[in-house]
Amino acid sequence: MNVLVVDDEEDVKLLFEQRFRKEIKSGEMEFEFAFSGEAALNYLAQHQHEAVLILSDINMPGMSGLELLKKIKEKESAPPPTVVMITAYGDDENYKIAMGLGADDFLTKPLDFTLLKEKLKAI
Amino acid sequence: MNQHLQSILNLIQKDNLISAEQKTTIIKALKDADKELEITAFKLDRTEKVKRTTAILLEETIEELEQKRMAIEETNSALQKSLEELKSTQAQLIQSEKMASLGELTAGIAHEIQNPLNFVNNFSEVSNELIDEMKEEFRNGETEEGFAIADDIKQNLEKIIHHGKRADAIVKGMLEHSRTSSGEKVETDINALCDEYLRLSFHGLRAKDKSFNAAFETHFDANLPRINVASQDIGRVLLNLINNAFYAVNEKLKEGKSDYNPGVEVITRKTEKGIEISVKDNGNGIPEHIKDKIFQPFFTTKPTGKGTGLGLSLSYDIVKAHGGEIKIESIEGHGANFIINLPVEKFHITRVL
Numbered sequence: 395m396n397v398l399v400v401d402d403e404e405d406v407k408l409l410f411e412q413r414f415r416k417e418i419k420s421g422e423m424e425f426e427f428a429f430s431g432e433a434a435l436n437y438l439a440q441h442q443h444e445a446v447l448i449l450s451d452i453n454m455p456g457m458s459g460l461e462l463l464k465k466i467k468e469k470e471s472a473p474p475p476t477v478v479m480i481t482a483y484g485d486d487e488n489y490k491i492a493m494g495l496g497a498d499d500f501l502t503k504p505l506d507f508t509l510l511k512e513k514l515k516a517i
Numbered sequence: 518m519n520q521h522l523q524s525i526l527n528l529i530q531k532d533n534l535i536s537a538e539q540k541t542t543i544i545k546a547l548k549d550a551d552k553e554l555e556i557t558a559f560k561l562d563r564t565e566k567v568k569r570t571t572a573i574l575l576e577e578t579i580e581e582l583e584q585k586r587m588a589i590e591e592t593n594s595a596l597q598k599s600l601e602e603l604k605s606t607q608a609q610l611i612q613s614e615k616m617a618s619l620g621e622l623t624a625g626i627a628h629e630i631q632n633p634l635n636f637v638n639n640f641s642e643v644s645n646e647l648i649d650e651m652k653e654e655f656r657n658g659e660t661e662e663g664f665a666i667a668d669d670i671k672q673n674l675e676k677i678i679h680h681g682k683r684a685d686a687i688v689k690g691m692l693e694h695s696r697t698s699s700g701e702k703v704e705t706d707i708n709a710l711c712d713e714y715l716r717l718s719f720h721g722l723r724a725k726d727k728s729f730n731a732a733f734e735t736h737f738d739a740n741l742p743r744i745n746v747a748s749q750d751i752g753r754v755l756l757n758l759i760n761n762a763f764y765a766v767n768e769k770l771k772e773g774k775s776d777y778n779p780g781v782e783v784i785t786r787k788t789e790k791g792i793e794i795s796v797k798d799n800g801n802g803i804p805e806h807i808k809d810k811i812f813q814p815f816f817t818t819k820p821t822g823k824g825t826g827l828g829l830s831l832s833y834d835i836v837k838a839h840g841g842e843i844k845i846e847s848i849e850g851h852g853a854n855f856i857i858n859l860p861v862e863k864f865h866i867t868r869v870l
Contacts, residue, residue, distance in 0.1 A: 405636055405676060412643045412669060415650075453628065455719060456732040482631070487727050504635040507642075 395514065396441075398426045400434040400450035400462065401480075413507045423514070431457025435465060438475075447517060448477045449501075449510075452488050460491055467496040476517060480505065518551045614827045628720040629687050633680035640680070644673040686713070700838075702745040702862075707792060708737040711783050714752055718759040722767070731766050731779035738786045745862045750835045757828035758796040758855045759783070764819070765800025765853065791841070791860040799852040808845060 399410055407427045417423040426446075428434035431454060438446065448466065452459035463477055478499040479492045489500060501510060518526070526547055529540055647670050654663035715733060722729050759781065766779035784795040803811065810816045812833040817826035836843050841859040 403632060403636070405680070408672070408676065409636070409639050409643065412647065412673070413639075453720070453723060456730075458730050461730070482628070491727070503631065504638055507639075 395422070395517070396424045396426065396444050396446050397514070398428060398434060398437060398446050398448045400428045400431065400448065400454070400459065402429055402451065402454040404429055414511075417511075430454060431459065431462035431465075434462055438466065446475050447514070448475055449480065450477065451480045451503075452485075452492070453482065460488065460495060463492060463495045463497055478513070518548075519554055522547050522551050522554075610827060611831065614831065623721070626687060626717060626721070628724060629716060630684050633683040633687075636680040637677050637684070640673045640676045644670050644677075647673070687717075700747045700750070702747050704743045705746050705748040705751070706741075706743055707746075707751075707794065707859075708741055708785055710748060710752055711735065711737070711755055711785060711794060714755040715759055715781075715783055718756055718763060722760070722763050726767070729763070729767055731763055731770075731781055733781045733783070736782065736784040738792075741785050741787055741792055742861055744792060744859060746839055746859065747835075751839070751859075754832040754835050754857065755783075755794070755796070757832045758857075761828065762796050762798035762800070762853070762855075765798045765802075767800075769800045788858065791858060794857045794859070795854055796857075797852065797854040802849045802851055802853050803845060803847040804849055808847070811845070812843070 399406060404427075407425075410425050410427075411418065414423055414425065418425065426437060428437050431450075434448070434450065435457075438448075450459040450462055459479060463479065466477055467474055474496075476498045477496075478501060479488075479497045480501045480503055481488050481492070482503050492500070499513065501513075526544060529535060529543055529547075532540075535543070647666050651663050651666040651670070654660075654666060712735060715735065719731075719733060762781045766781060769777060770779045778799075780799050782795070782797040784793075784797065786793050807816075807818070812829050814830040815826035816830070833843055836857055836859070839859055840862075841857060844856045844858075845853060846856065847853040
């Protein structure tokens with residue numbers, strides 16, 4: 395499975411690489427990182443043929459996670475990629491907006507990696 | 518006739534040695550002298566009267582002046598009292614403006630603390646797991662793999678320290694922001710200060726208004742000298758300017774033009790005499806007719822309740838107190854650029870033995 399993680403905090407890369415150490419080593423999962431919404435769209439444009447699961451933060455400068463979600467879901471690629479949004483704790487408003495925009499699932503910050511692993515394996 | 522002249526007249530008239538003709542001449546002279554004397558006496562009397570009148574007038578004037586002086590004194594003390602009241606009101610206003618801006622920051626601060634804390638927690642947890650894995654590798658004689666994990670753990674601990682310090686700096690910054698400024702100048706990294714307030718402002722506005730979004734960019738001069746400033750005061754100036762910039766781009770965004778991309782830029786550079794900080798936005802700019810008013814206290818273009826009208830006025834005073842200046846460059850409809858120039862203070866040369 396190819397997962398694209400979108401977050402403006404660059405240390406998430408190191409964290410994911412360690413949290414999914416075994417999965418990456420076994421080739422079960424592959425991770426790509428984009429540090430802005432714009433960079434994520436660029437990556438997706440270049441890797442259209444690959445089945446990608448997108449894991450995106452909402453609160454980012456420039457293009458927010460919500461705008462990214464909207465842009466991804468608007469594109470007529472069939473089937474549209476699965477997008478999991480990461481919302482801040484207690485942020486109901488963004489949750490509702492993301493739901494309306496067609497987000498496939500939600501995770502709250504701070505990330506519970508055990509839960510994330512379960513979700514990824516279920517997909 | 519004057520008594521003395523009369524005596525002379527009598528003496529002359531009795532004298533037989535003087536001829537009648539001479540007598541007539543002397544008597545005429547005496548009578549003329551008497552007449553002149555009389556006129557002089559009259560004039561003297563008149564002058565005396567004028568003098569008395571003048572003295573009375575003078576006295577009245579002095580009295581009047583005294584009354585006026587007392588009235589002025591009363592007015593003065595009333596003014597002094599108002600001035601003191603104004604000063605204390607101003608101090609209260611400055612404090613409430615500061616607390617208001619802190620209130621605006623709260624959400625940004627929460628977000629800014631939450632992120633590093635998440636990293637601290639996550640890196641700690643993963644390191645805990647990695648230690649078990651490392652033990653396992655060593656137990657199995659996989660020394661190389663074990664050391665590789667140890668390196669990861671070390672890197673994680675560095676990340677924990679880094680993010681812990683990040684949260685620490687935010688809390689310290691917040692406390693400093695709310696404290697009354699001591700005005701004490703300390704050597705400050707202006708790039709770091711700009712970065713901190715840019716993030717706080719962005720996340721603060723974002724938390725208050727979910728629809729708010731803007732790109733921000735920093736162009737920091739890596740060779741910017743550290744300068745002596747009252748860092749929380751300069752921080753407030755930066756916060757005011759950055760908040761205004763985000764406000765301006767958000768206002769323009771609300772106009773709904775599809776090709777508009779809101780953006781705020783903070784630029785620092787070394788100048789001949791010190792440093793320059795620019796806070797630039799691509800909002801609607803500042804109309805020419807209000808350019809000279811925007812640094813006046815209580816002047817605001819924001820709707821009631823949205824701005825105190827003190828931000829820029831205080832910023833102006835703070836920069837001036839640092840021997841610097843604030844300039845505005847703005848083209849109506851295309852954005853504004855606030856440029857702060859701060860001088861590098863001359864450092865005392867430490868004597869080297």
